Amino acid sequence: MSKTFLEFLNLQKSAINLIKEEQFKEAISNLETAKTIFPNKIDRIGHWLSGIYCIQNNKEKALSELKEVLNKGSYWNPAILKNDTDLSIIQDSEEFAEIIHKSGKLYNFHKRNSSSVLHTVGNDESETTITALHWKNSNALDFSEQIVTDNLKERYLFSFVQSSQLFSNGCYHWDDYDVAKTDIERPHSKSNKSNIIFGASQGADTAIKMYFELNSNYDTVIALVPTLSNLDTMEEKLKKHQKTKVKLVIITGDKDYFYHNVMEALPVFEKYKIPCKLIVIEGMGHTIPDNFEELLEENIK
Missing domain, CATH: 3.40.50.1820 (Alpha/Beta hydrolase fold, catalytic domain)
Structure with a gap:
């Protein structure tokens, strides 16, 4: 049975609370499980995981999470990632620039073809x-x-x-x-x-x-x-x-x-x-x- 958006909102609230309490290991575990439960929300989940890894100063994992989202065919409005101060430690890297470039291409394609x-x-x-x-x-x-x-x-x-x-x-x-x-x-x-x-x-x-x-x-x-x-x-x-x-x-x-x-x-x-x-x-x-x-x-x- 597919999970509902309300259940996704509960996951989001739980992740936010765990991060505030600095229970990063549990937050990461829950979000990794969520990837298979909410595949259509992979862009948000990957973004949150990247932010957690940035807090832990793990640049490699932070970038890896964003790349995984793109590899699964999802994307973001590039402004979301560029304006997120939680990602500041990776935003000057060449890999981040490439992520922004690839995401921008997907975003612009879907924006041009969007309909009501x-x-x-x-x-x-x-x-x-x-x-x-x-x-x-x-x-x-x-x-x-x-x-x-x-x-x-x-x-x-x-x-x-x-x-x-x-x-x-x-x-x-x-x-x-x-x-x-x-x-x-x-x-x-x-x-x-x-x-x-x-x-x-x-x-x-x-x-x-x-x-x-x-x-x-x-x-x-x-x-x-x-x-x-x-x-x-x-x-x-x-x-x-x-x-x-x-x-x-x-x-x-x-x-x-x-x-x-x-x-x-x-x-x-x-x-x-x-x-x-x-x-x-x-x-x-x-x-x-x-x-x-x-x-x-x-x-x-």
């Missing part, structure tokens, strides 16, 4: 279809595994749209809104029953903009931990909207590093007479709340 993907999950007979937009630097499948419980799968049909904008291996973003809009509006992501749009983080920002498009037919937008980093751009959408009935729900946490952006956006929503239901979860950061299923169902009604 639709991943559907749930009940095809449901009267409620939810268009869902993933986090920045995530993908449709991983996001669906974070969001859709068995209960939600039985009650609703989710259309997870994956951006065509590649950030790194298996990771996509919504930086260019015009491209994002085209991806979301493609025929494969449309349905006469689709009346809710939902997103997380940058996907939440994109969902809000899509909701206020002049030709939008979404009844509700649910924004989970939005960044609202470009409020001026967002305001351009808000001032032109023609919706007679608006249902905007924002779910965030008071420890989210974008929380202050949300609070600054509230007067803007009020300025354009846009009612906003704000749900602030005490102590929560930039993540999915434990009671997300309950919150989603409560705000779909």
Whole structure:
């Protein structure tokens, strides 16, 4: 049975904790085992292992881990490796430069050939279809595994749209809104029953903009931990909207590093007479709340 993205996140948390506790041998052992369990995440696992070996001043093993990733056909956005200070002891070497060169070629190839993907999950007979937009630097499948419980799968049909904008291996973003809009509006992501749009983080920002498009037919937008980093751009959408009935729900946490952006956006929503239901979860950061299923169902009604 293939392991899920949630199990991979648990592995990541465990590795981080072991490294903080300087239990490097156990961290390395767990990550080596993970290579066979999560082969599609080999780029991240190899990167983490390389970082551990750098901490131990083992340049040869650090470089070997990165080479192994490339030999298995995976790659990174070169900026990820070049900007990682944990790899500083190998970044001036010729071998590292060659790794960056090879990874860059693979990255550029996949970036040129990247296209939007639709991943559907749930009940095809449901009267409620939810268009869902993933986090920045995530993908449709991983996001669906974070969001859709068995209960939600039985009650609703989710259309997870994956951006065509590649950030790194298996990771996509919504930086260019015009491209994002085209991806979301493609025929494969449309349905006469689709009346809710939902997103997380940058996907939440994109969902809000899509909701206020002049030709939008979404009844509700649910924004989970939005960044609202470009409020001026967002305001351009808000001032032109023609919706007679608006249902905007924002779910965030008071420890989210974008929380202050949300609070600054509230007067803007009020300025354009846009009612906003704000749900602030005490102590929560930039993540999915434990009671997300309950919150989603409560705000779909």
